[in-house]
Amino acid sequence: MGKISRRTMLGATGGLIAGGLLKTQADALTVAPETAGPQVAQADPTKILGAPTSQLGERAPGEQPRRVMGNPAVAASSRTPLEQLRGIITPADLHFERHHAGVPAIDPDRYELLIHGMVDRPMTFSLADLKRFPAESRIGFVECSGNGGAAYSRNAAQDRSPSQIDGLLSTSEWTGVALSTLLREVGLSSDATWLLAEGGDAAVMSRSIPVEKALDDAMIAYGQNGEAIRPAQGYPARLHLPGWEGNAQVKWIRRLEASDRPSMTREETSKYTDPLADGTARQFSLVMDAKSTITFPTFPYQLPDTGWWEIRGLAWSGRGRITRVDITTDGGNTWVPAQLQDTVLSKCATRFRHIWNWDGDPALLMSRATDETGYVQPDLETLMAARGPGTSYHYNSIRPWRVESDGRVFFGPRDGA
Protein backbone atom coordinates (compact mmCIF):
# COMPACT_ATOMS: atom_id res chain seq x y z
CA MET A 1 0.00 0.00 0.00
CA GLY A 2 1.32 3.37 -0.93
CA LYS A 3 1.25 6.55 1.08
CA ILE A 4 -2.26 7.35 2.27
CA SER A 5 -3.59 10.58 3.60
CA ARG A 6 -4.59 11.21 7.17
CA ARG A 7 -8.11 11.85 6.04
CA THR A 8 -8.32 8.53 4.27
CA MET A 9 -7.04 6.71 7.31
CA LEU A 10 -9.56 8.42 9.54
CA GLY A 11 -12.36 7.61 7.15
CA ALA A 12 -11.40 3.98 6.84
CA THR A 13 -10.92 3.36 10.53
CA GLY A 14 -13.62 5.53 12.03
CA GLY A 15 -16.19 2.75 12.25
CA LEU A 16 -18.76 5.00 10.66
CA ILE A 17 -19.32 3.07 7.50
CA ALA A 18 -20.91 -0.19 6.57
CA GLY A 19 -19.05 -3.35 5.69
CA GLY A 20 -19.62 -3.12 1.99
CA LEU A 21 -18.32 0.38 1.92
CA LEU A 22 -15.29 -0.55 3.93
CA LYS A 23 -14.37 -2.94 1.20
CA THR A 24 -14.79 -0.23 -1.36
CA GLN A 25 -12.54 2.13 0.57
CA ALA A 26 -10.01 -0.59 1.12
CA ASP A 27 -9.94 -1.12 -2.61
CA ALA A 28 -9.36 2.55 -3.09
CA LEU A 29 -6.39 2.47 -0.77
CA THR A 30 -4.62 0.06 -3.05
CA VAL A 31 -4.76 2.55 -5.88
CA ALA A 32 -1.63 4.62 -6.21
CA PRO A 33 -2.16 8.09 -4.71
CA GLU A 34 -0.84 9.62 -7.94
CA THR A 35 -3.90 8.45 -9.82
CA ALA A 36 -6.73 8.46 -7.30
CA GLY A 37 -7.79 10.69 -4.46
CA PRO A 38 -8.81 9.34 -1.09
CA GLN A 39 -12.57 9.67 -1.05
CA VAL A 40 -14.56 7.15 -3.04
CA ALA A 41 -17.87 8.17 -4.53
CA GLN A 42 -20.86 6.74 -2.72
CA ALA A 43 -23.90 5.20 -4.37
CA ASP A 44 -26.05 7.49 -2.26
CA PRO A 45 -23.98 10.12 -0.43
CA THR A 46 -27.09 11.32 1.42
CA LYS A 47 -27.11 8.08 3.45
CA ILE A 48 -23.46 8.11 4.53
CA LEU A 49 -21.80 10.53 6.90
CA GLY A 50 -19.27 12.45 4.93
CA ALA A 51 -15.55 12.76 5.45
CA PRO A 52 -14.28 14.98 8.26
CA THR A 53 -12.51 18.28 7.82
CA SER A 54 -8.83 18.19 7.02
CA GLN A 55 -5.78 20.41 7.26
CA LEU A 56 -5.07 20.32 3.58
CA GLY A 57 -7.65 19.96 0.85
CA GLU A 58 -7.42 17.50 -1.98
CA ARG A 59 -8.80 17.37 -5.47
CA ALA A 60 -11.75 15.15 -6.29
CA PRO A 61 -10.61 11.64 -7.21
CA GLY A 62 -11.70 12.02 -10.79
CA GLU A 63 -10.16 15.46 -11.19
CA GLN A 64 -6.45 14.99 -11.24
CA PRO A 65 -4.94 17.36 -13.80
CA ARG A 66 -1.24 17.06 -14.36
CA ARG A 67 1.35 19.23 -16.03
CA VAL A 68 2.38 18.01 -19.47
CA MET A 69 5.99 16.92 -19.24
CA GLY A 70 8.70 17.42 -21.79
CA ASN A 71 11.73 15.21 -21.90
CA PRO A 72 13.44 16.18 -18.64
CA ALA A 73 16.88 15.42 -20.00
CA VAL A 74 16.54 17.86 -22.86
CA ALA A 75 13.93 20.47 -22.06
CA ALA A 76 13.59 21.52 -18.44
CA SER A 77 10.00 22.50 -18.83
CA SER A 78 6.50 21.33 -18.04
CA ARG A 79 3.26 22.76 -19.34
CA THR A 80 -0.01 23.91 -17.87
CA PRO A 81 -2.89 21.63 -18.96
CA LEU A 82 -4.87 24.51 -20.47
CA GLU A 83 -7.69 22.35 -21.81
CA GLN A 84 -8.43 21.01 -18.32
CA LEU A 85 -8.79 24.41 -16.64
CA ARG A 86 -11.90 26.57 -16.42
CA GLY A 87 -11.39 30.22 -15.56
CA ILE A 88 -8.26 32.29 -15.87
CA ILE A 89 -6.35 31.36 -12.71
CA THR A 90 -3.81 28.56 -12.93
CA PRO A 91 -3.61 26.45 -9.77
CA ALA A 92 -0.12 27.03 -8.41
CA ASP A 93 0.83 23.38 -8.68
CA LEU A 94 -0.10 23.43 -12.37
CA HIS A 95 1.82 26.61 -13.26
CA PHE A 96 4.16 25.84 -16.13
CA GLU A 97 7.84 25.36 -15.41
CA ARG A 98 10.92 26.39 -17.30
CA HIS A 99 14.15 26.09 -15.41
CA HIS A 100 17.69 26.54 -16.67
CA ALA A 101 19.40 24.57 -13.92
CA GLY A 102 16.64 22.99 -11.89
CA VAL A 103 14.68 24.25 -8.90
CA PRO A 104 16.94 25.55 -6.13
CA ALA A 105 16.24 24.86 -2.46
CA ILE A 106 16.54 28.27 -0.80
CA ASP A 107 16.40 28.82 2.95
CA PRO A 108 13.87 31.64 3.42
CA ASP A 109 15.60 32.71 6.62
CA ARG A 110 18.89 33.25 4.80
CA TYR A 111 17.36 34.75 1.68
CA GLU A 112 18.45 38.28 0.72
CA LEU A 113 17.82 40.53 -2.24
CA LEU A 114 20.76 42.85 -2.93
CA ILE A 115 20.15 46.09 -4.84
CA HIS A 116 23.30 47.96 -5.79
CA GLY A 117 25.08 49.72 -8.64
CA MET A 118 23.83 53.17 -9.60
CA VAL A 119 21.97 53.76 -6.36
CA ASP A 120 22.57 56.11 -3.42
CA ARG A 121 22.37 53.36 -0.82
CA PRO A 122 23.19 49.76 -1.78
CA MET A 123 20.97 47.61 0.39
CA THR A 124 19.92 44.07 1.13
CA PHE A 125 16.37 43.07 1.91
CA SER A 126 15.40 39.93 3.76
CA LEU A 127 12.17 38.13 2.94
CA ALA A 128 10.64 39.67 6.07
CA ASP A 129 11.80 43.09 4.85
CA LEU A 130 10.13 42.57 1.48
CA LYS A 131 6.89 41.54 3.17
CA ARG A 132 6.97 44.57 5.45
CA PHE A 133 6.92 47.09 2.62
CA PRO A 134 3.56 48.28 1.27
CA ALA A 135 2.23 45.35 -0.75
CA GLU A 136 0.29 45.08 -3.95
CA SER A 137 -1.44 42.29 -5.83
CA ARG A 138 -2.20 41.92 -9.48
CA ILE A 139 -3.50 39.09 -11.59
CA GLY A 140 -1.27 38.52 -14.56
CA PHE A 141 -0.08 35.93 -16.99
CA VAL A 142 3.42 34.60 -17.33
CA GLU A 143 4.26 33.17 -20.73
CA CYS A 144 7.51 31.72 -22.00
CA SER A 145 8.44 33.60 -25.16
CA GLY A 146 9.11 30.26 -26.86
CA ASN A 147 5.51 29.23 -26.23
CA GLY A 148 3.72 28.12 -29.38
CA GLY A 149 6.76 27.15 -31.39
CA ALA A 150 4.96 23.97 -32.45
CA ALA A 151 2.39 26.13 -34.25
CA TYR A 152 4.90 28.20 -36.22
CA SER A 153 4.93 25.91 -39.24
CA ARG A 154 2.83 25.33 -42.31
CA ASN A 155 3.13 21.64 -41.56
CA ALA A 156 2.58 21.66 -37.84
CA ALA A 157 1.79 18.33 -36.20
CA GLN A 158 -1.97 17.93 -35.92
CA ASP A 159 -2.13 15.62 -32.93
CA ARG A 160 -1.35 18.41 -30.51
CA SER A 161 -3.43 19.73 -27.63
CA PRO A 162 -3.58 23.37 -26.50
CA SER A 163 -1.25 22.57 -23.63
CA GLN A 164 1.25 20.88 -25.94
CA ILE A 165 1.27 23.99 -28.14
CA ASP A 166 0.67 26.88 -25.72
CA GLY A 167 0.98 25.35 -22.25
CA LEU A 168 3.93 27.56 -21.31
CA LEU A 169 1.28 30.05 -20.23
CA SER A 170 -0.12 30.43 -16.73
CA THR A 171 -2.01 33.09 -14.83
CA SER A 172 -1.73 33.83 -11.13
CA GLU A 173 -2.51 36.47 -8.61
CA TRP A 174 0.94 37.76 -7.72
CA THR A 175 1.50 39.60 -4.46
CA GLY A 176 4.61 41.47 -3.47
CA VAL A 177 6.24 44.84 -3.25
CA ALA A 178 6.37 47.19 -6.21
CA LEU A 179 9.91 47.30 -7.51
CA SER A 180 9.56 51.08 -7.72
CA THR A 181 9.09 51.09 -3.94
CA LEU A 182 12.40 49.30 -3.41
CA LEU A 183 14.20 51.47 -5.96
CA ARG A 184 12.91 54.52 -4.13
CA GLU A 185 14.26 53.12 -0.87
CA VAL A 186 17.78 52.63 -2.30
CA GLY A 187 17.76 55.93 -4.19
CA LEU A 188 17.99 54.85 -7.81
CA SER A 189 20.15 57.21 -9.85
CA SER A 190 18.31 59.19 -12.49
CA ASP A 191 21.09 58.14 -14.90
CA ALA A 192 20.33 54.44 -14.48
CA THR A 193 18.60 52.93 -17.51
CA TRP A 194 18.99 49.18 -16.93
CA LEU A 195 18.75 46.73 -14.08
CA LEU A 196 20.55 43.42 -14.17
CA ALA A 197 18.23 40.91 -12.51
CA GLU A 198 19.94 37.78 -11.25
CA GLY A 199 18.52 34.59 -9.79
CA GLY A 200 19.88 32.42 -7.03
CA ASP A 201 19.54 29.15 -8.93
CA ALA A 202 22.38 26.99 -10.22
CA ALA A 203 22.31 28.88 -13.52
CA VAL A 204 22.49 32.19 -11.65
CA MET A 205 20.11 33.13 -14.47
CA SER A 206 20.32 36.79 -15.37
CA ARG A 207 18.55 39.30 -17.60
CA SER A 208 18.85 43.03 -18.19
CA ILE A 209 15.61 44.90 -17.54
CA PRO A 210 14.92 48.48 -18.66
CA VAL A 211 14.47 50.84 -15.72
CA GLU A 212 11.37 52.23 -17.39
CA LYS A 213 9.61 48.89 -16.84
CA ALA A 214 10.99 48.58 -13.32
CA LEU A 215 9.39 51.91 -12.40
CA ASP A 216 6.18 51.20 -14.29
CA ASP A 217 4.61 48.00 -12.99
CA ALA A 218 7.37 45.56 -12.01
CA MET A 219 7.01 43.70 -8.74
CA ILE A 220 9.17 41.63 -6.44
CA ALA A 221 6.58 38.94 -5.81
CA TYR A 222 6.51 36.56 -2.87
CA GLY A 223 2.88 35.48 -3.09
CA GLN A 224 1.10 33.37 -5.67
CA ASN A 225 -2.65 32.78 -5.53
CA GLY A 226 -2.77 33.69 -1.88
CA GLU A 227 0.12 31.60 -0.60
CA ALA A 228 3.87 31.72 -0.80
CA ILE A 229 5.27 31.39 -4.30
CA ARG A 230 5.97 27.76 -5.12
CA PRO A 231 9.62 26.72 -5.37
CA ALA A 232 9.21 26.06 -9.10
CA GLN A 233 7.94 29.62 -9.57
CA GLY A 234 10.75 31.33 -7.70
CA TYR A 235 10.42 30.83 -3.95
CA PRO A 236 10.95 32.84 -1.90
CA ALA A 237 10.77 35.80 -4.30
CA ARG A 238 10.83 36.49 -8.00
CA LEU A 239 10.63 39.37 -10.41
CA HIS A 240 7.20 39.79 -12.00
CA LEU A 241 7.09 41.92 -15.14
CA PRO A 242 3.45 42.11 -16.21
CA GLY A 243 3.01 41.22 -19.87
CA TRP A 244 6.67 40.49 -20.56
CA GLU A 245 8.29 37.23 -21.56
CA GLY A 246 8.68 34.75 -18.74
CA ASN A 247 12.44 34.41 -18.93
CA ALA A 248 12.94 38.05 -17.94
CA GLN A 249 10.80 37.56 -14.82
CA VAL A 250 13.78 36.18 -12.96
CA LYS A 251 12.88 33.59 -10.33
CA TRP A 252 14.66 33.16 -7.00
CA ILE A 253 15.88 36.73 -7.45
CA ARG A 254 18.97 37.52 -5.39
CA ARG A 255 20.43 40.66 -6.98
CA LEU A 256 19.49 43.78 -8.92
CA GLU A 257 22.30 45.93 -10.24
CA ALA A 258 21.45 49.37 -11.60
CA SER A 259 23.47 50.39 -14.64
CA ASP A 260 23.37 52.55 -17.72
CA ARG A 261 23.75 49.68 -20.20
CA PRO A 262 22.55 46.12 -20.61
CA SER A 263 24.82 43.34 -19.43
CA MET A 264 24.39 41.24 -22.60
CA THR A 265 23.84 38.01 -20.72
CA ARG A 266 23.55 34.70 -22.52
CA GLU A 267 19.75 34.78 -22.21
CA GLU A 268 19.51 38.13 -24.05
CA THR A 269 22.01 37.34 -26.81
CA SER A 270 22.39 33.65 -27.59
CA LYS A 271 18.82 32.90 -26.49
CA TYR A 272 15.57 34.89 -26.41
CA THR A 273 16.52 36.89 -29.49
CA ASP A 274 14.45 36.68 -32.65
CA PRO A 275 16.32 36.29 -35.94
CA LEU A 276 14.47 37.98 -38.79
CA ALA A 277 14.40 37.34 -42.51
CA ASP A 278 16.43 40.50 -43.20
CA GLY A 279 19.57 39.10 -41.60
CA THR A 280 19.19 40.78 -38.24
CA ALA A 281 18.11 39.48 -34.86
CA ARG A 282 15.67 41.34 -32.66
CA GLN A 283 16.97 41.83 -29.14
CA PHE A 284 15.14 42.71 -25.92
CA SER A 285 11.85 41.71 -27.52
CA LEU A 286 10.31 41.57 -24.10
CA VAL A 287 6.60 42.32 -24.56
CA MET A 288 4.26 39.46 -25.39
CA ASP A 289 1.95 40.52 -28.24
CA ALA A 290 -1.76 39.77 -28.18
CA LYS A 291 -2.65 36.14 -28.63
CA SER A 292 -5.49 33.72 -28.10
CA THR A 293 -6.23 30.05 -28.41
CA ILE A 294 -9.34 27.96 -28.21
CA THR A 295 -9.07 25.44 -25.38
CA PHE A 296 -12.33 23.61 -26.17
CA PRO A 297 -13.10 21.79 -28.38
CA THR A 298 -9.55 20.81 -29.23
CA PHE A 299 -7.37 17.74 -29.72
CA PRO A 300 -7.65 15.11 -28.33
CA TYR A 301 -11.36 15.71 -27.62
CA GLN A 302 -14.01 14.14 -29.84
CA LEU A 303 -17.39 15.85 -29.91
CA PRO A 304 -19.81 12.99 -29.15
CA ASP A 305 -22.82 14.61 -30.75
CA THR A 306 -24.00 17.43 -32.94
CA GLY A 307 -25.88 20.34 -31.43
CA TRP A 308 -24.98 23.12 -29.05
CA TRP A 309 -21.40 23.35 -27.86
CA GLU A 310 -19.63 26.26 -26.24
CA ILE A 311 -16.33 27.20 -27.82
CA ARG A 312 -14.03 28.32 -24.99
CA GLY A 313 -10.59 29.76 -24.84
CA LEU A 314 -8.09 32.23 -23.48
CA ALA A 315 -6.84 35.55 -24.85
CA TRP A 316 -4.07 37.72 -23.46
CA SER A 317 -1.86 40.66 -24.35
CA GLY A 318 1.30 41.99 -22.79
CA ARG A 319 0.37 45.50 -23.87
CA GLY A 320 -2.88 45.93 -21.96
CA ARG A 321 -6.45 44.73 -22.03
CA ILE A 322 -8.02 42.41 -24.53
CA THR A 323 -10.79 44.43 -26.17
CA ARG A 324 -12.36 41.74 -28.35
CA VAL A 325 -12.00 38.19 -29.50
CA ASP A 326 -13.58 37.13 -32.76
CA ILE A 327 -14.53 33.57 -33.55
CA THR A 328 -14.90 31.80 -36.84
CA THR A 329 -16.32 28.32 -37.30
CA ASP A 330 -15.99 28.30 -41.09
CA GLY A 331 -12.27 28.76 -41.52
CA GLY A 332 -12.31 32.54 -41.54
CA ASN A 333 -15.11 33.34 -43.99
CA THR A 334 -17.22 34.86 -41.24
CA TRP A 335 -16.18 36.13 -37.83
CA VAL A 336 -18.38 36.96 -34.88
CA PRO A 337 -17.40 38.50 -31.54
CA ALA A 338 -17.03 36.11 -28.65
CA GLN A 339 -18.32 36.90 -25.18
CA LEU A 340 -15.54 38.13 -22.90
CA GLN A 341 -15.76 37.17 -19.25
CA ASP A 342 -15.85 40.17 -16.93
CA THR A 343 -13.63 41.60 -15.53
CA VAL A 344 -11.10 42.05 -18.30
CA LEU A 345 -7.75 42.86 -16.68
CA SER A 346 -4.70 44.46 -18.22
CA LYS A 347 -1.84 42.07 -19.11
CA CYS A 348 -3.92 39.17 -17.90
CA ALA A 349 -5.57 36.13 -19.42
CA THR A 350 -9.16 36.78 -20.46
CA ARG A 351 -11.66 33.96 -20.82
CA PHE A 352 -13.79 34.03 -23.96
CA ARG A 353 -16.79 31.92 -24.92
CA HIS A 354 -18.99 31.47 -27.96
CA ILE A 355 -21.99 29.20 -28.21
CA TRP A 356 -22.03 27.15 -31.41
CA ASN A 357 -24.56 24.82 -32.97
CA TRP A 358 -22.54 22.13 -34.70
CA ASP A 359 -24.39 20.58 -37.63
CA GLY A 360 -21.99 17.67 -38.05
CA ASP A 361 -20.15 19.04 -41.06
CA PRO A 362 -16.37 19.53 -40.91
CA ALA A 363 -15.60 22.88 -39.34
CA LEU A 364 -12.52 25.01 -38.87
CA LEU A 365 -12.54 26.96 -35.61
CA MET A 366 -10.29 29.93 -34.92
CA SER A 367 -10.09 32.74 -32.39
CA ARG A 368 -8.59 36.17 -33.09
CA ALA A 369 -7.68 38.53 -30.25
CA THR A 370 -7.52 42.33 -30.40
CA ASP A 371 -5.95 44.40 -27.63
CA GLU A 372 -6.42 47.97 -26.51
CA THR A 373 -3.57 49.21 -28.71
CA GLY A 374 -5.50 48.06 -31.77
CA TYR A 375 -3.18 45.13 -32.40
CA VAL A 376 -4.98 42.22 -34.03
CA GLN A 377 -3.60 38.70 -33.61
CA PRO A 378 -2.20 37.83 -37.05
CA ASP A 379 -2.63 34.62 -38.97
CA LEU A 380 0.39 32.41 -39.59
CA GLU A 381 1.15 33.78 -43.06
CA THR A 382 1.03 37.39 -41.87
CA LEU A 383 3.38 36.65 -38.99
CA MET A 384 5.76 34.69 -41.21
CA ALA A 385 5.77 37.55 -43.72
CA ALA A 386 6.70 39.98 -40.96
CA ARG A 387 9.33 37.86 -39.26
CA GLY A 388 10.54 35.19 -41.64
CA PRO A 389 9.95 31.46 -41.37
CA GLY A 390 13.03 30.76 -39.26
CA THR A 391 12.47 33.24 -36.49
CA SER A 392 12.16 32.05 -32.93
CA TYR A 393 10.12 33.15 -29.92
CA HIS A 394 6.92 35.21 -29.84
CA TYR A 395 4.76 32.82 -31.84
CA ASN A 396 1.38 34.49 -31.46
CA SER A 397 -0.38 33.57 -34.70
CA ILE A 398 -4.00 32.46 -34.86
CA ARG A 399 -4.50 28.81 -33.82
CA PRO A 400 -6.78 26.80 -36.14
CA TRP A 401 -8.68 23.80 -34.76
CA ARG A 402 -10.31 21.47 -37.28
CA VAL A 403 -13.44 19.54 -36.35
CA GLU A 404 -13.99 16.49 -38.53
CA SER A 405 -17.38 15.03 -39.32
CA ASP A 406 -16.87 12.28 -36.74
CA GLY A 407 -16.34 14.91 -34.07
CA ARG A 408 -12.60 14.44 -33.70
CA VAL A 409 -10.65 17.67 -33.39
CA PHE A 410 -7.14 18.28 -34.70
CA PHE A 411 -4.75 21.19 -34.70
CA GLY A 412 -4.21 22.93 -38.02
CA PRO A 413 -6.19 23.64 -41.13
CA ARG A 414 -5.23 20.66 -43.27
CA ASP A 415 -7.55 17.86 -44.32
CA GLY A 416 -7.02 14.31 -43.17
CA ALA A 417 -5.61 13.12 -39.86
Next chain:
Amino acid sequence: MTRRRQSLLAVMTLASFGCTPPDMSNQGGVAAASVAAEWPASFSIGQNASSAQIAAINIDFGPDGEGAPLGSGSVAEGRAVYDTRCSVCHGATGTEGPNDRLVGRIPDDAFPFGEARGTRRTIGNYWPYATTIFDYVNRAMPMTAPGSLTANEVYAVAAYILFLNEIVPENAVMNAQTLPAVVMPAQNRFVRDNREGGAEVR
Protein backbone atom coordinates in the same frame (compact mmCIF):
# COMPACT_ATOMS: atom_id res chain seq x y z
CA MET B 1 -2.49 59.47 -14.32
CA THR B 2 -0.73 56.38 -15.45
CA ARG B 3 1.20 54.31 -13.02
CA ARG B 4 4.41 55.09 -14.86
CA ARG B 5 3.91 58.82 -14.79
CA GLN B 6 2.96 58.72 -11.17
CA SER B 7 5.98 56.63 -10.30
CA LEU B 8 8.31 58.91 -12.18
CA LEU B 9 6.70 61.86 -10.49
CA ALA B 10 7.23 60.13 -7.19
CA VAL B 11 10.89 59.64 -7.95
CA MET B 12 11.27 63.20 -9.11
CA THR B 13 9.58 64.71 -6.10
CA LEU B 14 11.07 62.39 -3.54
CA ALA B 15 14.19 64.37 -2.82
CA SER B 16 12.52 67.67 -2.14
CA PHE B 17 9.23 67.12 -0.37
CA GLY B 18 8.42 63.47 0.08
CA CYS B 19 6.01 61.71 -2.21
CA THR B 20 2.76 59.90 -2.60
CA PRO B 21 2.60 56.15 -2.92
CA PRO B 22 2.11 54.57 -6.33
CA ASP B 23 -1.37 53.93 -7.65
CA MET B 24 -2.43 50.59 -6.21
CA SER B 25 -5.21 50.15 -8.74
CA ASN B 26 -2.64 49.44 -11.40
CA GLN B 27 -4.80 46.95 -13.28
CA GLY B 28 -7.71 49.34 -13.51
CA GLY B 29 -11.19 48.60 -14.72
CA VAL B 30 -12.77 50.12 -11.67
CA ALA B 31 -10.25 52.11 -9.68
CA ALA B 32 -9.73 50.97 -6.14
CA ALA B 33 -9.75 53.54 -3.39
CA SER B 34 -6.62 55.60 -3.76
CA VAL B 35 -4.11 55.50 -0.98
CA ALA B 36 -4.21 58.81 0.76
CA ALA B 37 -1.44 58.48 3.25
CA GLU B 38 1.83 60.19 2.53
CA TRP B 39 4.82 57.94 2.31
CA PRO B 40 7.91 58.83 4.31
CA ALA B 41 11.10 59.63 2.45
CA SER B 42 12.34 56.24 3.57
CA PHE B 43 10.66 53.32 5.29
CA SER B 44 13.96 52.39 6.95
CA ILE B 45 13.37 48.78 6.01
CA GLY B 46 16.36 46.74 4.90
CA GLN B 47 20.07 46.77 5.65
CA ASN B 48 22.92 48.73 4.13
CA ALA B 49 25.05 46.45 1.98
CA SER B 50 28.78 46.45 2.56
CA SER B 51 31.32 46.46 -0.24
CA ALA B 52 32.29 42.93 0.73
CA GLN B 53 28.68 41.76 0.55
CA ILE B 54 28.34 43.24 -2.90
CA ALA B 55 31.67 41.90 -4.15
CA ALA B 56 30.76 38.39 -3.02
CA ILE B 57 27.97 38.01 -5.58
CA ASN B 58 28.64 40.83 -8.08
CA ILE B 59 29.76 38.40 -10.76
CA ASP B 60 28.49 39.89 -14.00
CA PHE B 61 30.96 40.68 -16.76
CA GLY B 62 29.59 42.77 -19.61
CA PRO B 63 30.95 43.92 -23.00
CA ASP B 64 32.61 46.99 -21.49
CA GLY B 65 34.83 44.76 -19.37
CA GLU B 66 33.57 46.28 -16.16
CA GLY B 67 33.62 43.72 -13.42
CA ALA B 68 36.08 41.45 -15.19
CA PRO B 69 37.97 39.43 -12.61
CA LEU B 70 41.73 39.12 -12.47
CA GLY B 71 43.19 36.12 -14.20
CA SER B 72 44.06 34.86 -17.64
CA GLY B 73 44.01 31.72 -19.72
CA SER B 74 45.52 30.51 -22.98
CA VAL B 75 44.06 28.45 -25.78
CA ALA B 76 46.24 25.50 -24.77
CA GLU B 77 45.11 25.72 -21.15
CA GLY B 78 41.54 26.03 -22.32
CA ARG B 79 41.82 22.86 -24.37
CA ALA B 80 42.77 20.93 -21.25
CA VAL B 81 39.87 22.39 -19.27
CA TYR B 82 37.45 21.81 -22.12
CA ASP B 83 38.46 18.20 -22.66
CA THR B 84 37.94 17.31 -19.01
CA ARG B 85 35.02 19.52 -18.03
CA CYS B 86 33.04 20.46 -21.14
CA SER B 87 33.39 17.89 -23.90
CA VAL B 88 31.06 15.34 -22.31
CA CYS B 89 28.11 17.65 -23.07
CA HIS B 90 29.41 19.72 -25.97
CA GLY B 91 31.45 17.16 -27.93
CA ALA B 92 35.14 16.69 -28.60
CA THR B 93 35.38 19.71 -30.91
CA GLY B 94 32.36 21.71 -29.74
CA THR B 95 30.25 20.55 -32.66
CA GLU B 96 29.03 17.13 -31.64
CA GLY B 97 26.64 17.87 -28.80
CA PRO B 98 24.55 16.44 -27.28
CA ASN B 99 23.97 19.86 -25.70
CA ASP B 100 24.42 23.24 -27.36
CA ARG B 101 26.82 23.37 -30.30
CA LEU B 102 29.52 25.88 -29.47
CA VAL B 103 31.56 25.92 -32.64
CA GLY B 104 30.72 26.77 -36.23
CA ARG B 105 30.94 29.66 -38.67
CA ILE B 106 28.88 30.38 -41.76
CA PRO B 107 30.61 31.37 -45.02
CA ASP B 108 30.97 35.15 -45.33
CA ASP B 109 29.53 35.35 -41.82
CA ALA B 110 26.04 35.31 -43.27
CA PHE B 111 23.17 35.36 -40.80
CA PRO B 112 20.46 33.18 -42.33
CA PHE B 113 18.69 32.18 -39.13
CA GLY B 114 15.45 33.99 -39.93
CA GLU B 115 15.18 32.54 -43.41
CA ALA B 116 14.57 28.95 -42.42
CA ARG B 117 14.52 26.80 -39.36
CA GLY B 118 17.33 24.45 -38.52
CA THR B 119 20.50 26.52 -38.88
CA ARG B 120 22.55 25.80 -35.79
CA ARG B 121 23.34 28.84 -33.70
CA THR B 122 26.85 28.67 -32.30
CA ILE B 123 29.04 31.03 -30.35
CA GLY B 124 30.97 31.72 -33.55
CA ASN B 125 28.03 32.46 -35.82
CA TYR B 126 25.50 34.00 -33.44
CA TRP B 127 26.85 35.33 -30.13
CA PRO B 128 27.40 39.11 -30.35
CA TYR B 129 29.83 39.52 -27.43
CA ALA B 130 32.80 37.43 -26.30
CA THR B 131 32.36 38.59 -22.72
CA THR B 132 29.13 36.60 -22.56
CA ILE B 133 31.19 33.40 -22.79
CA PHE B 134 32.98 34.24 -19.55
CA ASP B 135 29.88 35.56 -17.85
CA TYR B 136 27.80 32.50 -18.68
CA VAL B 137 30.41 29.79 -18.11
CA ASN B 138 31.40 31.41 -14.86
CA ARG B 139 27.86 31.49 -13.52
CA ALA B 140 26.33 28.34 -14.92
CA MET B 141 28.86 25.83 -16.23
CA PRO B 142 29.59 22.96 -16.04
CA MET B 143 25.93 22.18 -15.56
CA THR B 144 26.53 19.48 -12.97
CA ALA B 145 29.14 21.56 -11.08
CA PRO B 146 28.29 25.22 -11.61
CA GLY B 147 30.72 27.74 -10.18
CA SER B 148 33.51 25.20 -9.89
CA LEU B 149 35.89 26.70 -12.46
CA THR B 150 38.52 29.25 -11.47
CA ALA B 151 38.71 32.60 -13.24
CA ASN B 152 41.84 31.39 -15.02
CA GLU B 153 40.01 28.29 -16.21
CA VAL B 154 37.05 30.31 -17.49
CA TYR B 155 39.32 32.73 -19.36
CA ALA B 156 41.13 29.72 -20.81
CA VAL B 157 37.91 28.01 -21.92
CA ALA B 158 36.78 31.26 -23.54
CA ALA B 159 40.10 31.46 -25.38
CA TYR B 160 39.78 27.87 -26.59
CA ILE B 161 36.18 28.24 -27.77
CA LEU B 162 37.06 31.46 -29.61
CA PHE B 163 40.02 29.65 -31.20
CA LEU B 164 37.86 26.72 -32.31
CA ASN B 165 35.54 29.28 -33.92
CA GLU B 166 38.53 30.82 -35.77
CA ILE B 167 38.01 34.15 -34.04
CA VAL B 168 41.32 34.33 -32.12
CA PRO B 169 44.70 32.75 -33.02
CA GLU B 170 46.13 29.69 -31.32
CA ASN B 171 48.52 31.80 -29.23
CA ALA B 172 45.74 34.00 -27.82
CA VAL B 173 45.50 34.66 -24.11
CA MET B 174 42.23 35.93 -22.66
CA ASN B 175 42.06 38.22 -19.67
CA ALA B 176 40.15 41.27 -18.43
CA GLN B 177 41.55 43.39 -21.26
CA THR B 178 41.75 41.02 -24.22
CA LEU B 179 38.37 39.29 -23.91
CA PRO B 180 36.25 42.49 -24.15
CA ALA B 181 38.38 43.55 -27.13
CA VAL B 182 37.38 40.50 -29.20
CA VAL B 183 34.92 41.49 -31.94
CA MET B 184 32.43 38.73 -32.65
CA PRO B 185 31.29 38.12 -36.26
CA ALA B 186 27.60 38.65 -35.44
CA GLN B 187 27.98 41.72 -33.24
CA ASN B 188 26.32 44.11 -35.67
CA ARG B 189 23.42 41.78 -36.45
CA PHE B 190 21.44 42.61 -33.34
CA VAL B 191 18.77 45.29 -33.42
CA ARG B 192 16.43 46.62 -30.77
CA ASP B 193 12.84 45.48 -30.72
CA ASN B 194 10.69 47.71 -32.92
CA ARG B 195 7.32 46.22 -32.03
CA GLU B 196 5.14 48.79 -30.32
CA GLY B 197 1.56 47.55 -30.46
CA GLY B 198 -1.03 49.08 -32.74
CA ALA B 199 -2.23 47.70 -36.00
CA GLU B 200 1.09 46.85 -37.61
CA VAL B 201 2.36 43.30 -37.19
CA ARG B 202 6.12 43.21 -36.80
